[in-house]
Amino acid sequence: MTAPFDLVIRGGTVATASDVFAADIGVRDGRIVQIGEALGEGAETIDATGRFVLPGGIDSHVHLSQPSGEGITMADDFESGTRSALFGGNTTILPFCLQEKGQSIREALKCYHALAEGQCYTDHSFHMIVSDPTAAVLGQELPALVADGYTSFKVFMTYEGLRLNDREILETMDVARRTGALVMVHCENEDAIRYLIGRHEAEGDVAPRAHATTRPVAVEREATHRALSLAEVVDVPVVIVHVSNGPAIEEIARARARGRKVIGETCPQYLMLTADDLEGMDWEGAKFVCSPPPRDKASQDACWTGLESGTFDLFSSDHCPFRYDDSAGKLNPKGRTSFRHIPNGIPGVETRLPILFSEGVMKGRIDLPRFVALTSTNHAKVYGLERKGRIAVGMDADIAIWDPAARRTIRHADLHDGADYSPYEGVPIQGWPTDVILGGKVMIRDGALEGRKGDGRYRPRALPRL
Ligand code: DUC
Ligand code: ZN
Ligand code: ZN
Numbered sequence: 242m243t244a245p246f247d248l249v250i251r252g253g254t255v256a257t258a259s260d261v262f263a264a265d266i267g268v269r270d271g272r273i274v275q276i277g278e279a280l281g282e283g284a285e286t287i288d289a290t291g292r293f294v295l296p297g298g299i300d301s302h303v304h305l306s307q308p309s310g311e312g313i314t315m316a317d318d319f320e321s322g323t324r325s326a327l328f329g330g331n332t333t334i335l336p337f338c339l340q341e342k343g344q345s346i347r348e349a350l351k352c353y354h355a356l357a358e359g360q361c362y363t364d365h366s367f368h369m370i371v372s373d374p375t376a377a378v379l380g381q382e383l384p385a386l387v388a389d390g391y392t393s394f395k396v397f398m399t400y401e402g403l404r405l406n407d408r409e410i411l412e413t414m415d416v417a418r419r420t421g422a423l424v425m426v427h428c429e430n431e432d433a434i435r436y437l438i439g440r441h442e443a444e445g446d447v448a449p450r451a452h453a454t455t456r457p458v459a460v461e462r463e464a465t466h467r468a469l470s471l472a473e474v475v476d477v478p479v480v481i482v483h484v485s486n487g488p489a490i491e492e493i494a495r496a497r498a499r500g501r502k503v504i505g506e507t508c509p510q511y512l513m514l515t516a517d518d519l520e521g522m523d524w525e526g527a528k529f530v531c532s533p534p535p536r537d538k539a540s541q542d543a544c545w546t547g548l549e550s551g552t553f554d555l556f557s558s559d560h561c562p563f564r565y566d567d568s569a570g571k572l573n574p575k576g577r578t579s580f581r582h583i584p585n586g587i588p589g590v591e592t593r594l595p596i597l598f599s600e601g602v603m604k605g606r607i608d609l610p611r612f613v614a615l616t617s618t619n620h621a622k623v624y625g626l627e628r629k630g631r632i633a634v635g636m637d638a639d640i641a642i643w644d645p646a647a648r649r650t651i652r653h654a655d656l657h658d659g660a661d662y663s664p665y666e667g668v669p670i671q672g673w674p675t676d677v678i679l680g681g682k683v684m685i686r687d688g689a690l691e692g693r694k695g696d697g698r699y700r701p702r703a704l705p706r707l
Pocket of ligand 1: 427533
């Protein structure tokens, strides 16, 4: 007689975004088909006694193989980036597809699909970055892409060549209003940053620390307020990504108090790093250059409070990796002359979940259901991944089994990304995913890779459930 299940996960403690309970999980044909006590036989069994059984992590903010300026290469492609994500307990990631000026978004998507096809260890889908909102893009292309399952797009208020002006942001938001898609906004005021960069460079202050000084809280707070106001004018929900500080959080809270639908996201760097980390000798601070920059202890506390209280819906990595000791990375020839030329972004797709588990759950700041919501369930809801982010009958069997007693110290040598450092080197961690299952297939067993590249597949998405 054949076993009723392909896989049974037995004896673990299951956590969802609302509950924690002891149960076995039965998997068949890639889906969860039964949850209960003493389930029947599986062709394969995993004994999860003493461990937590959680939905696989969904990291909805990841950059892979993204063009990042002349002579600069991102440290991760889809193979290394998704392998690293998998080892960090993730089963789905949402990388960005950058529309370059003059390029159609379809064309850009074709390139990213070609880069990802057959290379991935996790499931994936794409957000589009709109950098050239022509009438054709806004009128025809974006609405057609939303209908095809690309249901979110990001706009930038900073970076020359990428930023949109307010009119363009309004018009892009209007596409979201008409289609039901979701706009994500990078909130920093480019003109204010340009002004401060000019002042610092004129004074010869060009070391990495000036990256943080030239992107102060006021620059993010103003842009956050403006993005929220523009969304209010258009009357659409909006995602404020990578929020780094208390005043920006207050802007979100005020908009919500006015009845606006706002999704807030923060990231590990805003809990674990400060601007002082950019101070390192011999340009070492370049390792921590990201935008918005890490700030101070009060900002870290505000972000923790936002995670605990519900202000934040999403905890993402903003994995945007560049090698440090590399002429195509942080220490590129121009980057050594001024902070302005250091590529913005840090690796973190593999350490996102262990950091929040260890610092958040194990230290009693958040409970396990909140961890699951912030790292998986909410990402699925917000970005239309209908069969993901939950341990429930009918869902994809995307599961991470965690050992809450595992103690590790973050060492880049143990990670699986393509960078040559971790910004969290030396951080002690309690709790790490030991087994990761994607669509019912055991991809990592007892910390060892069993899955193959190409096992992770592209997933078109539904409209957000907000
Ligand atoms: N914005 C991101 O979302 N990621 C890295 C750099 C940036 O500016
Ligand atoms: Zn951004
Ligand atoms: Zn990002």
